[in-house]
Amino acid sequence: MSAGLWSRSIESLAPDLRSRRVSPVDLTEAVLERIRQHDGMLKSYVHVADGALEAAWEAEREIRNGHWRGPLHGIPVGVKDNYTARDMPTFAGTTAPGFSFPRKDSNAVARLRAAGAVLTGKTRMHEFAWGTVTPPTCNPWDVNRVVGGSSGGSGAAVMAGLAVAALGSDTGGSIRIPASICGTVGLKPTFGRVGRSGIVPHTWSLDTAGPLTRTVADAALILNVLAGADPGDPSCANRPVPDYAASLGQPVRHLSVGVCRNHFFDRNQDDVSNAVERAVSDLASQGMTVREFRIPALEYGLGAIFAVELPSSTAYHDVSLRNGRTGHFEPDVRTLVEVGRFVTGVDYLKGEQLRRVLMDDFRRVFSEVDVIVAPTTALTAWRHDATTLEIAGEQESVLAASWRLTYPFNLTGLPSISLPCGFDRDGMPIGMQVAAKPFDELTALRVAHAYERTHDWVSERPTL
Numbered sequence: 079m080s081a082g083l084w085s086r087s088i089e090s091l092a093p094d095l096r097s098r099r100v101s102p103v104d105l106t107e108a109v110l111e112r113i114r115q116h117d118g119m120l121k122s123y124v125h126v127a128d129g130a131l132e133a134a135w136e137a138e139r140e141i142r143n144g145h146w147r148g149p150l151h152g153i154p155v156g157v158k159d160n161y162t163a164r165d166m167p168t169f170a171g172t173t174a175p176g177f178s179f180p181r182k183d184s185n186a187v188a189r190l191r192a193a194g195a196v197l198t199g200k201t202r203m204h205e206f207a208w209g210t211v212t213p214p215t216c217n218p219w220d221v222n223r224v225v226g227g228s229s230g231g232s233g234a235a236v237m238a239g240l241a242v243a244a245l246g247s248d249t250g251g252s253i254r255i256p257a258s259i260c261g262t263v264g265l266k267p268t269f270g271r272v273g274r275s276g277i278v279p280h281t282w283s284l285d286t287a288g289p290l291t292r293t294v295a296d297a298a299l300i301l302n303v304l305a306g307a308d309p310g311d312p313s314c315a316n317r318p319v320p321d322y323a324a325s326l327g328q329p330v331r332h333l334s335v336g337v338c339r340n341h342f343f344d345r346n347q348d349d350v351s352n353a354v355e356r357a358v359s360d361l362a363s364q365g366m367t368v369r370e371f372r373i374p375a376l377e378y379g380l381g382a383i384f385a386v387e388l389p390s391s392t393a394y395h396d397v398s399l400r401n402g403r404t405g406h407f408e409p410d411v412r413t414l415v416e417v418g419r420f421v422t423g424v425d426y427l428k429g430e431q432l433r434r435v436l437m438d439d440f441r442r443v444f445s446e447v448d449v450i451v452a453p454t455t456a457l458t459a460w461r462h463d464a465t466t467l468e469i470a471g472e473q474e475s476v477l478a479a480s481w482r483l484t485y486p487f488n489l490t491g492l493p494s495i496s497l498p499c500g501f502d503r504d505g506m507p508i509g510m511q512v513a514a515k516p517f518d519e520l521t522a523l524r525v526a527h528a529y530e531r532t533h534d535w536v537s538e539r540p541t542l
Contacts, residue, residue, distance in 0.1 A: 102152030127197050186273070224459055229244075251266075271493070337451060341377070345469055456479045
């Protein structure tokens with residue numbers, strides 16, 4: 079069993095698994111041993127799958143017999159705890175009594191199994207997908223710091239080698255925030271690109287399913303499997319699925335990149351802004367045209383997403399509110415769920431109206447640019463006990479600061495991928511996001527890959 083197997087990407091492992099130079103059993107054992115060694119400290123899993131090794135043996139037998147299912151065959155993948163699975167419990171991040179979720183494969187889990195993936199377990203999440211901390215999970219780069227959320231367990235597990243890839247969900251940034259904070263890649267596809275049946279809901283009109291991975295190519299390979307019609311999700315688009323990995327490596331010199339100078343660059347930590355500015359310059363050096371623009375309506379985005387998200391989550395928890403079960407929620411989540419009762423119908427409709435304004439604004443921008451590049455989070459990983467931080471001379475709550483730059487792409491439903499673009503002065507990862515037109519994940523992945531392959535950020539690993 080090779081000690082380095084746990085650190086490799088899907089794109090490097092797949093050819094070796096197919097040719098039998100690497101065994102799915104050895105790979106899975108390496109990841110499980112990594113979990114045994116380090117998850118007592120990191121706490122990235124809430125449940126480790128009993129059947130992981132059995133699935134790895136089955137993958138090995140199939141590959142040996144010539145039944146190759148594709149690049150995910152034999153790859154250990156973690157599953158966020160709000161995806162249901164037939165052979166694993168689902169908690170949705172809560173310890174509150176009275177909740178029970180079906181033992182049935184969600185759409186995404188079923189697709190991973192069909193592709194031959196080995197499910198390693200359920201990764202920890204912030205309760206009911208609220209919040210950007212994911213307690214008590216610790217950051218692999220510094221265990222005194224948070225991992226982001228709500229898919230924080232997936233971010234920590236992928237970065238630390240406790241999974242080769244993992245599933246997350248993104249309502250206001252919950253895939254991209256932990257990706258940025260932990261130093262992984264995190265892809266939020268277009269709303270409706272990946273089916274959500276079997277995912278415990280947070281906000282019906284915002285929730286998006288996607289992967290956290292080590293490389294951009296890995297994200298493309300998983301999206302190839304996850305994307306497509308889902309009969310259990312009426313919002314899922316029934317449209318052709320391109321080969322997302324096929325366009326990677328193509329030149330980007332004829333493409334244009336947009337930089338939104340208001341909102342996304344207004345108030346960030348200096349190290350964050352400087353790293354993303356350098357990344358934009360790097361893309362320009364590859365021949366991309368840089369165009370700056372402004373969207374004034376983004377000033378009202380926070381109010382809009384709260385007006386939509388708060389009552390939607392409250393509606394899901396209506397029974398729990400009426401029977402007093404929310405009293406067992408964590409205080410931050412309880413507050414958000416209960417506050418949703420005070421959002422009026424007028425507030426909700428105004429939030430939805432602003433969504434339409436922003437969609438129109440971004441559509442006009444995308445008539446002139448191919449992608450938009452911005453920081454993923456305004457700050458890097460903060461300490462567990464921090465509730466506010468000074469950013470650019472102003473005090474701001476870590477919740478507001480951590481999702482300020484991600485939620486615009488949830489309100490508009492646009493695809494956005496976060497990838498590493500450097501480290502701050504304390505050695506913590508910095509993420510940038512690349513957004514594209516609706517259902518144009520292909521271009522976002524292509525530009526992200528063009529940046530990634532000219533740097534060594536993805537090869538950096540924390541010492542645990």
